[in-house]
Amino acid sequence: MALLDRAIARVLPAVPKPVVRRLASSYIAGSTLEDAVPVVRRLNDEGKLATVDVLGEEITNAHAAHEIAQAYHRVLARIEGEKLNANISVKLTGFGLELDDALCRDNLAGVVEDARVRGNFVRIDMEDSSTTDATLRLYRELHAGGYTNIGVVLQARLRRTLADASGLENVRLCKGIYLEPEEIAYQDADEIRASFRATLRALLDQGSYVGIATHDEELIADALAQVRERGLSPDRYEFQMLLGVRASRGDELVRDGHRLRIYVPFGTHWYEYSVRRLQENPKIAGYVAVDTVRRLAGR
Ligand code: FDA
DSSP: OOOOHHHHHHHHGGHHHHHHHHHHHGGGOSSSSHHHHHHHHHHHHOOOOEEEEEEEOOOOOOOHHHHHHHHHHHHHHHHHHTTTTEEEEEEETTTTTTOOOHHHHHHHHHHHHHHHTTOOOOEEEOOGGGGHHHHHHHHHHHHTTTTTEEEEETTTTTTTTTHTTTOOOOOEEEEEEEOOOTBOOOOOOOHHHHHHHHHHHHHHHTTTTTEEOOOOOHHHHHHHHHHHTTTOGGEEEEEEEEEESSSSHHHHHHHHOOOOOEEEEEEEEOOOHHHHHHOOTTTTHHHHHHHHHHHHHHO
């Protein structure tokens, strides 16, 4: 990232919320499920799958965690009712992980069971490193209890990730968005890429189904080489991208016969997700400049 972009990414938390909202609008499907459904349908029409995320972080009480779980039940019902080709992605802090382990487990188990009955699948997103152990533990508990319609996420940034990959059946592999200290995480972009490549290799070697979640051309090329080398059919892996990021590269992957799933977030708690996405946009300085000129011109 260029110096100016990096500087602007750092001060984003100080940018007024309405500006963040406007700049991040392409990353979010809208505030309600009504907004998300047509987005998923359009993606399906383009030959892409979706994973729907109900935005909700910073949960401070059991009621709010329960509300998020209820929102996911509504999403699952709607996916089934509208015959959409989509699954769901959940965050365990949204289900109450930081409040009470049992509350979180109950909310998660309820959603996973609902998904199972409807023939659907639940991906457990991975959050910052304080949640890694608990997330993998809850995933393993449910999996050992017979739920095969769940998967987790591994973050190549973490030094532990290659070891964590062992024995996992269904994994989304990403770089990891949360900045973590050097003792536990690679800091250098090339080291993170090397960890991604090695973990992907280990997962494919053990026969895991992998969601290859990256927009990084170098990693996409490596993944394509790895699946080609193994002669894997396109139903044995999928690429994954975020809504609003490198859509034309996604179109190419679909045209070339690969599965592609798009992460579709919606909800009223859009702020934290939006800031994370904008901080990753390598052209953030240009975005902010254009928005500022538009606002000044509009005065
Ligand atoms: P990188 O950030 O280097 O981006 C590569 C290129 O993509 C950039 O050069 C640019 O062209 C484009 N690009 C990337 N982000 C952009 C943006 N916001 N706006 C415009 N262009 C952009 N992380 C996590 O910790 N836990 C999780 O559960 C998940 N889940 C998840 C699901 C899916 C489907 C994806 C794709 C990603 C995640 N992530 C995640 C996020 C992930 O860890 C990572 O932060 C981002 O994918 C960015 O990393 P890339 O590998 O894309 O590389």
